[in-house]
Amino acid sequence: GEAAAAVDDAHRGPAGVLEIPQRFLMGPGPANAHPRILAAQSLPLLGHMHPPFLAIMDEIRQGLRYLFQTSSNYTLLASGTGHAGMEMALANLVEPGDTVLVGVNGIWGARAADMAERLGGKVVTVEVPAGRSISLQQLTEAVEKHSPALLFLTQGESSTGVLQSLAGVGELCRARGALLLVDTVAALGGVPFLADAWGVDAVYTGSQKCLSAPPGAAPLMLGPRAVARLRGRTTKVVSYNWDLNLVGNYWGWDEPAPRTYHHTGMVSMWYAVREALALVAEEGLPAMWARHAAAHAQLWEGLRALGLEPFVEDPKDRLTTVNTIKVPEGVDWSALSRHAMERYSVEISGGLGPTAGKVWRVGLMGYNARPANVELVLAAFRSGLALQGYRPA
Ligand code: PMP
Secondary structure (H helix, E strand, O other): OHHHHHOOHHHOOOOOOOOOOOOEOOOOOOOOOOHHHHHHHOOOOOOOOOHHHHHHHHHHHHHHHHHHOOOOOOEEEEEOOHHHHHHHHHHHHOOOOOEEEEEEOOHHHHHHHHHHHHOOOEEEEEEOOOOOOOOHHHHHHHHHHHOOOEEEEEOEEOOOOEEOOOOOHHHHHHHOOOEEEEEOOOOEOOEOOOOOOOOOOEEEOOOOOOOOOOOOEEEEEEOHHHHHHHHOOOOOOOOOOOOHHHHHHHOOOOOOOOOOOOOOOOHHHHHHHHHHHHHHHHHOHHHHHHHHHHHHHHHHHHHHHOOOOEOOOOHHHEOOOEEEEEOOOOOOHHHHHHHHHHHHOEOOEEOOHHHOOOEEEEEOOHHHOOHHHHHHHHHHHHHHHHHOOOOOO
8 A cells, every 4th residue: 555655765775696716715714615504504594492402503513612622511602703702701801900911923913902892891911923823931921910800812823824832821721710712713623723721711713714604603612611700700890792601591500590591692603613513523623623734835836936935934833724925026916806706716815914915825724725725826826927917936
């Protein structure tokens, strides 16, 4: 009737079936999803409180224990991307007035510092230049000086291509009463990580990198010391959405107490993560780590033959999952990236934050950490450099 006649057609939305080009996502993420994972997302929906769906959530919690290498019961998925995991971890573990020590060697530490400050934390930093990792010596000095409630580190600094060693950091934090929170968004599944053995109290990652799933879920784990901190808070977690006292209950953290509705579980997204974790369990972590290391070695053999060099000076600091490659004098990095996309449908990213304009970033993550993908990246570099007349010195 009247309402139908009043419908404004000027802003009618898109119509027709969605079509998407096939691209090789060889930047710092998202990586291409595994076909089995995409297939899982097209399965029928279940209700978010239906017993078969709760059973899938239990499978995910179990798969996360393996992925993080922890015996902690407190694993779940934050509903959102890596930032959701980051903000959830900080919002639950930081109370106003807490001293939060943040390791900064790229944009992720800087962002964690921003978040911790918004949460009322007293933020102090331990900083090193982009391209370096923070030494245990520097961390020890900073922890002793500031006695923080929490130390934040990024295992895989995707803006600089740096791997942060965690050796000795868990012991350091335990001895000083600090919690250790680690961002493994760009690293987990691609490089070794042992939450319990290394004394990591809290960790989060993302679904769209080495787990080969689409973006949209952030696996998170709290160890016993972090759970004690959460339960002992004297202030409410500021965000209802991220409050692990509530979200954790939905995930079964309080069992045998009944699970209650907090938000609508991301049904299809969680199917995807269930399938991703099955792929991790089938391949096994040591084999996954070895596959990523092999792809990294293959990439650098090829890049060096083209005269290209790593941005990260110290070989032990090089992240295998996100590789930063110096842009040589006289080469236009963006023209090369454009050519890679136009000619090969390959994504090769530029730098970010402190590395903007200085490097390319090549991701070797999950489903993409395979010999054929590496060859394609090398072909794109070879032809892109030749087009610009670049000859190695
Ligand atoms: N931390 C690190 C180390 C990352 O690489 C990223 C994503 N590039 C994030 C956090 C944030 O993840 P997201 O973009 O999925 O929110």
